[in-house]
Structures are given as C-alpha cells and as structure tokens.
Amino acid sequence: MRRLSQTQIRTWRTCPQKWKQVYLEGRREPPAPPLTFGSAVHSGLETFYRNRTAAPATPEEMLASFDDVLDRSAYDSDQAFERARDDGHAMLQAWYERHAPEFRPAMAVELALRYDIDDVPMISILDRVDLTATGRLRITDYKTGRFFLRDTARESQQLTLYQIAAEEKLERPVESLSLVHVPSDTEWEVPRRTAAEIDEVRRVVVDTANQIEQGAFEPRxxxxxxxxxxxPWCPAFADHYPENWPEQPDILQLSRDEVAELADALGQALSRKKQAEREIADLRDRLTSWFEVTGERAAAGSEFRIRATRSERDDDRVSWRLTPVELEPADEESRGEPV
Ligand code: SF4
Structure with a gap:
C-alpha cells in the first residue's frame, strides 16, 4: 500500500482525479510564490531552532537559509522576487528579535516520522517539537499564508495526525498542539486531541486509503x-484543452459494459471452439479406423461425402487426409477443406 501524507489525503478528498494527476502521473505543482515563500520561511525558522546550545542561530544564518530556498523561477519579475525576499527577511528578523530572548532549543525541527494507521503507511513532517516542563510534547506547525483562521487549530486534521505520529514514534504523550501564523507572529495553542477526535481522523485515513486502492479517479x-x-489534463475540462485530448480511436471509446460483453463473447467462442475440436478429433479417429479396416476411401451421408486419402511415410507411420465435400440437393459437389 502506498505511503500517504496529510497533503495526499486532503488532495484526494478534494478531487480524486487531481490526486491521480499529481501522485500517479507526476504532475507536481510548478513553483509558485506562496509555496516557495512558505518553504523559505520554514527553512529560516528551522535554522533558528536547530541550534542545540542555549543560543539560537544568528539573524544572518536565518536569512541565508531563507535565501537558499526562495526560488527565483516562481516569480514573474525581479521586482516581485526582491519584494518577497525583503518581506521574508523582515519577517525572520522580527521573529529573531521577539523570540531570541526567550530561546530554548527545540527537541526536533522538520522531523519526518513514518508510522502506520491501521496498516496504512503514513508520513508526517513536524515543523517543531518541544519538550514541556512535564516531559510531554508540544507540537508546533507554522503557517505563512496571508490569511489564517483562529478555529483552524481546533479542527486541523494535520495536527491530529502529528499527535498520532509523535506519540507512536517519540513514545511520549502530547500535551498541546500549536499553530503559528508567522506573518502576524500569532499563536493558537490547543490541548491534545481527544480519543474520539483521533478515531475520526483514523477513520478518514483508512477510508481514503481504501478508496485509493480501488482506483476510481473521478474528477470532482x-x-x-x-x-x-x-x-489541462483533467477529463472534466477536455473541451477546454483539445490539444491535450486528441481524438481517440473508436476502440478506446468503448464503455466498460461493452468491453465486458466483448470479453464474455470471446470466452464463449473459444470454449465452443475447444468443444468442436474435441468432436472433430473423435469423429476423425472413428472414420479413419473404419477406412483402415474396410479399405474403403469414401463415406457419404445425407449432406456430406468424406473422401479419404491414405499415405505412408518413410518411418512407416500412416497418415490420413479426410476431405469433406458438401452435397448439393442436385448432388452437385463442391470441394471442402481437409480435416
Ligand atoms: S480541474 Fe479536474 S482535476 Fe482539477 S480539481 Fe477540478 S475536477 Fe479535479
């Protein structure tokens, strides 16, 4: 079974056809400003918290990490790229100034955890995990989009998966889950998920994995x-992109039901052929035995006359050639194929 992530589950539940295009056909999303900006900010924050000493990384180190990840190709112009770069630097600089005085090294940053949910292999990458004073875990996820809803922290399926993953792989209970909106430096911290909330997410994961296994990639x-x-590659929009949808040969336009009928018809025909071959072999054996014993070389019925030709090969083996001739009402003969 394929390993799933929260992003895959969300994509499938939005549209199975999109999941197929992205994860089976490999049509990954091209670089886009929000994506590369988010990745670059995550990289800067990872650098800030990765330091295991009592001091965080310097602002210069954070900005260098940001610059390493920000992808110029995602932007239309140098100006747009420079603007994003300035915004990112300002955001990380502000983060440093506010959080450096209270800095505590994280237990882990950008932590990739592989785990199973009822036999469904999963992967989650946790932005930051901290150890609380009581020896429990506090999981933080960063958001860098422009808008952010307060209730997301209570409802985020992603945070629930993080709790499941962390408790299984780090073997400590989760105390709280936190979402941080980096542009506004705002944090929403909520208590650990309840057993019922975890069961619900488990059900969604297993249900999604089963649907993916069945492979019905309907556009939604x-x-x-x-x-x-x-x-451009979605069947629901084929009319909009005719260049990607060349006319299909007739045979590809058969419905599933028509293909099923063809399969049955071929199976039945082959089965009849096998039965006929057995009958031919049996009749041929009996007639050649009769020709052999009687010395006759023809046998006539009401519809066919069978002509027999006997030949002996160099190795003394005998072979018979039987040729059916169809009898016309006026007894006119027409030649048949040997059997
Ligand atoms: S365009 Fe097609 S693949 Fe994309 S979300 Fe819409 S229906 Fe799904």
Whole structure:
C-alpha cells in the first residue's frame, strides 16, 4: 500500500482525479510564490531552532537559509522576487528579535516520522517539537499564508495526525498542539486531541486509503478547479484543452459494459471452439479406423461425402487426409477443406 501524507489525503478528498494527476502521473505543482515563500520561511525558522546550545542561530544564518530556498523561477519579475525576499527577511528578523530572548532549543525541527494507521503507511513532517516542563510534547506547525483562521487549530486534521505520529514514534504523550501564523507572529495553542477526535481522523485515513486502492479517479469539479494546476489534463475540462485530448480511436471509446460483453463473447467462442475440436478429433479417429479396416476411401451421408486419402511415410507411420465435400440437393459437389 502506498505511503500517504496529510497533503495526499486532503488532495484526494478534494478531487480524486487531481490526486491521480499529481501522485500517479507526476504532475507536481510548478513553483509558485506562496509555496516557495512558505518553504523559505520554514527553512529560516528551522535554522533558528536547530541550534542545540542555549543560543539560537544568528539573524544572518536565518536569512541565508531563507535565501537558499526562495526560488527565483516562481516569480514573474525581479521586482516581485526582491519584494518577497525583503518581506521574508523582515519577517525572520522580527521573529529573531521577539523570540531570541526567550530561546530554548527545540527537541526536533522538520522531523519526518513514518508510522502506520491501521496498516496504512503514513508520513508526517513536524515543523517543531518541544519538550514541556512535564516531559510531554508540544507540537508546533507554522503557517505563512496571508490569511489564517483562529478555529483552524481546533479542527486541523494535520495536527491530529502529528499527535498520532509523535506519540507512536517519540513514545511520549502530547500535551498541546500549536499553530503559528508567522506573518502576524500569532499563536493558537490547543490541548491534545481527544480519543474520539483521533478515531475520526483514523477513520478518514483508512477510508481514503481504501478508496485509493480501488482506483476510481473521478474528477470532482468545483470552485477549487479555478486554481487547479492539472486542469489541462483533467477529463472534466477536455473541451477546454483539445490539444491535450486528441481524438481517440473508436476502440478506446468503448464503455466498460461493452468491453465486458466483448470479453464474455470471446470466452464463449473459444470454449465452443475447444468443444468442436474435441468432436472433430473423435469423429476423425472413428472414420479413419473404419477406412483402415474396410479399405474403403469414401463415406457419404445425407449432406456430406468424406473422401479419404491414405499415405505412408518413410518411418512407416500412416497418415490420413479426410476431405469433406458438401452435397448439393442436385448432388452437385463442391470441394471442402481437409480435416
Ligand atoms: S480541474 Fe477540478 S475536477 Fe479536474 S482535476 Fe482539477 S480539481 Fe479535479
């Protein structure tokens, strides 16, 4: 079974066809400003907390990490890229000034955990894990989008998966889950998920994995199609991109039901052929035995006359050639194929 992530589960539940295009056909999202900006900010924060000593990384180190990741190709112009770079630097500088005085090294940053949910292999990458004063875990996830909803921390399926992953792999209970909106430096911390909330997410994971195994990749059109990067290859939008959808040969336009009928018909025909071959072999054996014993070389019925030709080969083996001739009402003969 394929290893799943929260992003894959969310993509499938939004649109199975999109999941297929991205994860089976390999049509990954091209570099886009929000994605590369988010990755670069994560990298800067990872550098800040990665330091195991009592001091965080310097602002210069954070900004260098940011610059290493920010992808110029995602931006339309040098100006847009420079603006994003300045915004990112300002954001990380502000983070340093506010959080350096209270710095404590994280237990782990950008921690990739592989685990199972009821036999479904999963992977989660946790932005930051801290050890609390009581020896429990506090998990933090960073958000860098422009808008952010307060309730997300209570409802985030991603945070629930993080709790499941961390408790299984780090073998400590989770105390709290936290979402941090980096642009506004705002944090929402909520208590650990309840058993019922965890069961619900487990059910969603298993249900999604089963649907993926069944492989029905139906397009699910909706508002999300407006910003879907695989739309040019989506069957629901084939009319909009005729260059990607050349006319299919007739044979490819058969429905599943028609293909099923063809399969049955071929199976039945082959089965009849096998039965006929057995009958031919039996009749041929009996007639050649009769020709052999009687010395006759023809046998006539009401519809066919069978002509027999006997030949002996160099190795003394005998072979018979039997040729059916169809009898016309006026007894006119026409030649048949040997059997
Ligand atoms: S365009 Fe819409 S229906 Fe098609 S794959 Fe994308 S999200 Fe799904």
């Amino acid at each position: 059109p909706g508002r999300h199609c407006e910003w879907c990067h695989v739309r």
